[in-house]
Amino acid sequence: MTERDLRLGVLNTLLTTPHRDLTHLHPLHQELCQADPLFYVHLAAWYARRGEVRDHKEMFIITLCLSACEGHREVGLALLRALPPYQVVRVVDFIKGRIIKVPARKGEQSASEPRREGLFRNLPRSLRTEVERYLREREAEPRKLDGAILHARKAIKRLYALLHIRPSARAQAILFDEEPPADSSLHALRLMARCTTPEEQAKAIVAHRIPYRVAATIVKAMTPEVVRALIEVxxxxxxxxxxxxxxxxxxxxxxxxxxxxxxxxxxxxxxxxxxxxxxxxxxxxxxxxxxxxxxxxxxxxxxxxxxxQITRPTALLIDKSGSMYEAIDVGRQIGAMISSLCRETLWTYVFDEKATPVQVPEPSLAGWENALSEVYPGGATSCGCGLEMLARAGQRVEQIILVTDENENVAPFFQEAFTAYEEKMRTRPDVIVVKVGQCSDKLEKTCQALGFQASAFDFKGDYYALTNLIPLLTQPSLQDLLIEIMEQPLPARKAVLV
Amino acid sequence: MNEINTLDMAFVVDTTGSMGSFIQAAQRQMIAMIEALAQSNSVELQLGVVEYRDHPPQDRLVSRVYPFTTDLRAAQTTIARLKPDGGGDGPESVFDGLVAACRELTWRPHARRLTILVGDAPPHGVGGGGDAFPKGCPCGETIESVTATAERARITIYALGLTGAVRDSFGRLSRGTGGEYFDVGQGNAAIERLQTLLKTEFGQLTFDRHLLELRSTDRSLGIDALAERLTSSRPAVASALSRLGARGLLSR
Known part of the structure; x- marks a missing residue:
């Protein structure tokens, strides 16, 4: 395997893995880091800027901070410094490990078994130092500290306590002594609770920038004036x-x-x-x-x-066979997402045993919902019929997105149709499979047999992660995306303790 | 509209001799499923049973269909009376049982349709050991053709495997129709899965009825108009249309 193939594999795995659970992401990131440490560290810096999935951002930092590779820890700590407090706590908690007890719900007789989450490892000293600097940076500016505490009181308190970091006098007074100084937002919050009229409360919210989550618990009445004040902040x-x-x-x-x-x-x-x-x-x-x-x-x-922007001609093929209860919803979302990015026509077909073109007059979700409003799941599955239609219509594309469970059961099958398309159109499009429902890996295997690797995105109901598809589609080629990632400058750790 | 809350479920059960040691556990699982599903008062459930054994000369009974009934006790009695016998070689006429369920049972036109496949041996021609028909089942069916038949008939297959030998073939048969495979030890998970499915399908009956009423009075109503009249969101209406349309409830 060449270096390029390896990096494409790493990138593919990252962009096509949905989030939800740090425990499941950790081994994956370790594997990626070991496979290509140089690429991984640049990928982390690139993802911090371009990525959208919170769990991946945290896991990059966790992996880099624990990595033995030269330079990794420095980058991990620099990235940590840019996180909001609640995410810093998540990073620390995952490394130290936590036992999570879920109390019994209403109607349940007993609570479920406590769950172990995290690595149960000692925190590297450098990470503790970085968290201390993170907190000192906030302590140095009272307004910044007050704002951070207003938004993430529990998280900041936990950082001090968990890592045995001595708080500044102001942090101590606010967080631990429950005696916020008179000039602090937290003191203002107390005064606000005592305000007798909504007008006074609205003024206090704006003056001290009290966040909605906090203010909502103490305002006397949600009058329009109070709500406007909350929206303003x-x-x-x-x-x-x-x-x-x-x-x-x-x-x-x-x-x-x-x-x-x-x-x-x-x-x-x-x-x-x-x-x-x-x-x-x-x-x-x-x-x-x-x-x-x-x-x-x-x-x-x-x-x-x-x-x-998507500059490459693209086709979207949505499986609407009897097994695809979810695919049409996913197809709508993907269609709306990518059609607004396409500079050229996005050729779209829904298929079961035969493919039908879909015309979407406007590239919005509403447009896609209307265009697919009469498309219902039903029929057997032919993963090749969409390709056949593309070939028949002479529609030359460079990338194909297939939303399917890959369980094809009638001809034309994908392998034959892809080969025929390749021969007729003299092009080999990239294949991105968005796996929905009870999937197999038949199409990935077929692509491997044809001598190339498909990108497979396992959709598990997580719509946030769909945006991960965008980097795969917007670059002129995956090679260009690799270059962009490798050119991403690595962040430097702030050296001086503020 | 009358069938908006209807569920048709068929058990397709291997009753060959090798099931002797499993049949009681399988019967218990099936009856537990029926009891769990029957708890939902809002759903009109009807049950059918298909038993299958093997092709001659291995056995003379290829498959036998017990028609759908809304009498759940009668269905439970049918299941309790299934007796393991015969079978011959390892693999059995699984495909015949499933195809018989798809074609010979009288499914209600707009019901949600489920099949629960229960067995301990794979179909013929899929690489199972001791196969008298290694080149394929005498009926000519394959995993692909059976899943295509089920998909065309809007039937989702769930499978309960009683031995590890069926994990691959039963898994492919179920996944190919959007269903799932469960090992025998996961009987409760299978019941939970079916209950979740019921909730998704029948959890918003009032909303669905209202939507169908609006659509039947004015077919030109777009998603925006429907969302406004139902004081709901567009995505919720779009999903409901897919769900109801899949059961043919929106056909012209």
Whole structure:
């Protein structure tokens, strides 16, 4: 295997592995790090900037901080410094290990067995030092410390306690003595709780930038004025995450609040910190419809568009056979995601035993939902019929995305159809399989037999991770993506203790 | 609309002699499944049974179909009366049992359709040891053709394997239709899976009924309009349309 093949394999594994559980990600990252340490460290730096999946970002840092390879630890610590407090705690907790007890739910007689999570290893001294610097950096600026504590009190307190780091006088007073200084936001929070009118509370929220999560527990009444104040201090992502809760409180019915929300959502379109698919999940979770849903959709589209452009001709083939209850939903999401990035036509077909072209008038989720609204799962599975249609129509593509469970059972089969396509169109497209439902690995094996490697993305209901497909599709080739990653400068650790 | 809450489930059971030591455990599992599913009052359940053995000269009974019934006790009695006998070589006429279930049982047009395959031996022609028909089952069916038949009939196969020898073939048969394979020790997991499936399929009956009503009165209603009238989100409506459409409930 050449170095290029190895790196493509590493990249492929990273981009096509969904998140959810650090315990399962750890062995994978260890393997990737051992396979190509030089590439891995650049990949970590690249992913910190371009990636969207939180668990991978944390696992890169964990792996680098524990790695014996030269230079890895320095990069890992530099990346750690850029994390918010709750993620720093997750990194520390995973290395030290935790026993998680889940209390019995309502109606359950007993709690489930305690679960061990993490590596149960000693924390490297350098990591402890870096966390200390992380905390000292915040302590040096009272406003920064107050803000951090307001947002992540539990996490910061845990860092001090777990790593036996002596807090500054201010941190000690706020976190451990419960006596926040008079000039602190935490003191203001106490005063705010004593305010008698919503107007006073609204003023305090804005003056001290009290986050929604904290303020919501102490405000007397969610009047429109208070809600507007809360929205003003929220980041666009916070607003998106809390739309469901605001809706439940009836806060979104007020015209002035609606205007404040719209203003914030406009800002979200340009905010790099907004995760594209979280808006879509927010729409579903909160059961939002109408103008607000449309605006959230615009945010998703804007954030996706900001991730690049697909310049290579591309085909999207969606399996709608009887076994594919989920695939049509996934196809809709992928279609909406990539069609807005495509500079050229995205050839789309749904297939069971025969393939049918799909015309999508506008590249939005609404457009895809409407285009696929009369497509229902049914029929046997031919993974080659879409390719046959592409060949018959003379549609030359350089990459094919197949959303399928790979369980083909009628001809034309993928292998024969791909070979025929390759011969007729004189091109060998890259194949990206988005595996949905009860999948086999038949298509990956077929591609291997044909002499190339398919990228296989195992979809487990995790829509956030779908954006991982974008880097695979937006580069002129995977080779270009490798070059971009290797050219990613490595972050340097802040040397001086602030 | 009347069939919105209907579930048709067929047990396809190996009753050859080799099942002698497993049949009681298998019967217990099947009856437990029925009892678990029958707890859901909102679902109209009907049950069928197909037993299979083998092709001559190995056995004279290839498959036998016991029609669907809504009398769950009668179905349980049918299952309890299944007697293991004959069979001959290792592999059995699994394909025939499944195809008989797909073609000979009278499935309700819009019911959610499930088949539970229960056996201890693989089908013919898939590499099982001691196979009298190593080149393929005399019926001419293959794993691919059987899963295609099931997919066309909108039937999802779940499989309960009583020995490790069936893990591969039963796994492929079930996955090929969107179902799952369970080892005999995972009987409870299989029941949980079926209950989850029921929840997904029938968990929003009021919403689904309302959606169907709106769609039947005005077919031109798009997703946006439906979402607005149902005060729901577009993705929720789109998913419901896929789910109901898969059962032919939205056919013109």
């Amino acid at each position: 929220m980041s666009p992502q916070e607003l998106i995450n809390n739309l469901g809760s605001l809706k439940e409180r009836g806060a979104l019915d007020d015209p002035a609040v609606q205007q404040a929300v719209q203003g914030k959502l406009e800002a979200a379109k340009k905010d790099e910190r907004v995760a594209a698919f979280k808006t879509r999940v927010a729409v579903e979770a909160a059961g939002l419809s109408g103008q607000l849903a449309e605006q959230l959709e615009e945010v998703t589209e804007a954030r996706i568009k900001a991730r690049g």
